[in-house]
Amino acid sequence: MSALISAFTRGGDGPTIVIKDTIDIAGMRTTGASRALAETAHAQKHADVVQLLLDAKWKIVGKANMHELAFGMTGINDYTGTPVNPQDATRIPGGSSSGSASAVGQGLAEAALGTDTGGSIRGPAACCGVVGLKPTFARVSRRGVAPVESTLDCVGPFACDVSMIVETMAVIAPVFDKAAARKKVTACRIGIAQVDAQADLLAAVSRAPQHAGFSSQAIELAGLADAFHAGLAIINAETWAAFGHLVESGKLGADLETRLRAASSTTSDQVSAAECVRRSFTDAVDRALDSVDVIVMPTLPALPITIDDARRGVSVIAMSSLIRPFNLSGHPALSLPLPIEGSPLKAGLQIIGRHGADEQVCAVAAAFEAALAS
Template identity: 35%
Template sequence: MMLTVARALADRSSVGEALSRRRPAREGGAYALIFDDRRGGGRFAGVPIAVKDLIDVAGHRTGCGSRVREDALPAARDATVVARLREAGARLVGKTALVEFAFGATGVNEYEGTPRNPHDRSRIPGGSSSGSAVAVAEGSAAAALGTDTGGSVRIPAALCGVVGVKPSYGLVPVDGVFPLAPSLDHVGVLAPDVASAQVTLGVLATLGERGRAPRVAGVDRRALEESMPEVARAIEAALKRWGLELRDVTLPDLAATVATSTTLMYYEAAAVHRVTLASRRDLYGNAVRERLERGLAISEADYRAAQERGRSMYDHIERLFAEVDVIAGPTVGFVAPTLVEAEAPDMSTRLVRHTRLWNVVRFPAISLPVPVSGLPVGIQLAARTDGDAFAAATSLEAALSG
């Protein structure tokens, strides 16, 4: 059973039961490091929160899921998001496993261990915030911090059947978070339900005005047409139960969006790792090393051109939000692949196909599970403001549970 923030606050015995579920990633569990850190009271007093091991927690090494960081010193201070959780009284219960340096979407990590999908342990959890999604789905944390540069909160949320929030760019501070691509990086939240995600994000940042209840949802039918039939059916059934006016919209070309995002991400990631890659190349995993070396080959002119394309995509989405309140579609167009299927060279590209746009244009996007009889399916809702995104997610969640 998943543990909501409300239940953790109301029933202290549920927290002890939750903590007993923690397992290390080397055993297929969610955690790179397990600990129990409680400091005083507050509105989140005793609520168990897991933290992606890309985010500094004072006194613990930030391992980033990489052999490169094995000799890193413990963090001297908390990242701002962790400090804010402590101030609210949260109980930090461990650092969660991830794809090496958050640079990948499958959740696979050969160095540290791959968390297994709680719904079928032969399948991947998605990434890069793999352990954070598993911690929430297995009920060992009431919420977890993740990072999202191209879908790394929303993809594992969809594959593991939890809520994943990528807020608007810049809403949540990223100091004390190891960067992947600074112009695309977001700190996000994974949680069992929308209310838990919203209250947790409210500890990390000021959410601003309450959003408007949505009336019109935009849908790009191409995303449904290219999805697995069971995913498309689940999304269409959820939209029907929601009861909003549906309006066809055309999003920027998905392949072009992924290509633009790849140029931005790889170029910036290569800049972050340039010095370390030169001196410790052999310590990087093969997949990440290859991506970084591809980034080193991208010219500044190509990077600037990708930035310009990103601005055009932003303008395109702004025009759509003048016509619709929310844009809905599949978070991922298929259910969680098996570990063997995840070895396909194009798997990460397929996983990020519907998520990367929202990092490029910087609008908030939330993935939440829809009713299915088999493996989890996530619907992605994007809106102009964080308040509007949460209003839409709350509305849909209520419609699906009613």
């Protein structure tokens, strides 16, 4: 299936980019790849990130497909179609920014914009074998992005290499320091987080710092599992607040309707408890980053399951166990393609940095990228 909901050309003669269908483009509907919003009013103005791209003469070449209403990890969408995973067409492309990752992986555009509320950039990037960056929370403007209110969501770029991630960030985050992001990193203290994941993925992550010539040490991230569950509680409450009214339309996909109805039961006490976890986990990550420059771990705990397995009901909630916590804490996190011994598929190396240190994350990622390619 196509990675794009619609193909068109708008803008100048600069790099090509596709825009996730939660991001407003003036004169077009922002439907969230949902039948329930198919007749929504056309956007009256561009989202800030779209305006910045057009001002910089980039060429928008389409609206990217996605998991309906950005509320799912598989990327499967029976209304707009499921974007192909360019690494393996039998496997899920990941959600919710499935079309953005797929489009870049297929070479339909040099870059793409997605959004990441619970791993929705990094998950698809890891599934599709491309680079995806969730910036520091609020580093990139969300004006003109659905849902309007979110304490977790971030707009960020996809590309086939870190260099294009840097180019995109330099446009959509005007104070982003491109020179710092391109600075050659020759020494770096890497903290390898001890997490539950597939053995071959953990082995690949452990080898990566040595390949890059970096020092590394094992670290424990206190509260990672609690942060995952807290992130779920908050995204459930905020997504229900934004889209719960659509349940009665009868136009939602069955999987999404089920998830929204479940989200409606999230209590204020659960949200309050989650906010306490947000504060404690954020502090824990900050403390860990006092002794290392970046933290690394697998992006996903396993390789993506097949579409058939997902349709048979195999649970995918654990897919976000290692990515969702950093939406809660707001730290910048990048997923870089990671070769796995004995597998034709690449997994994801997740690189987490200090708040506001998006440039350093990109610079370290570029060093890993060069080392892993050699």
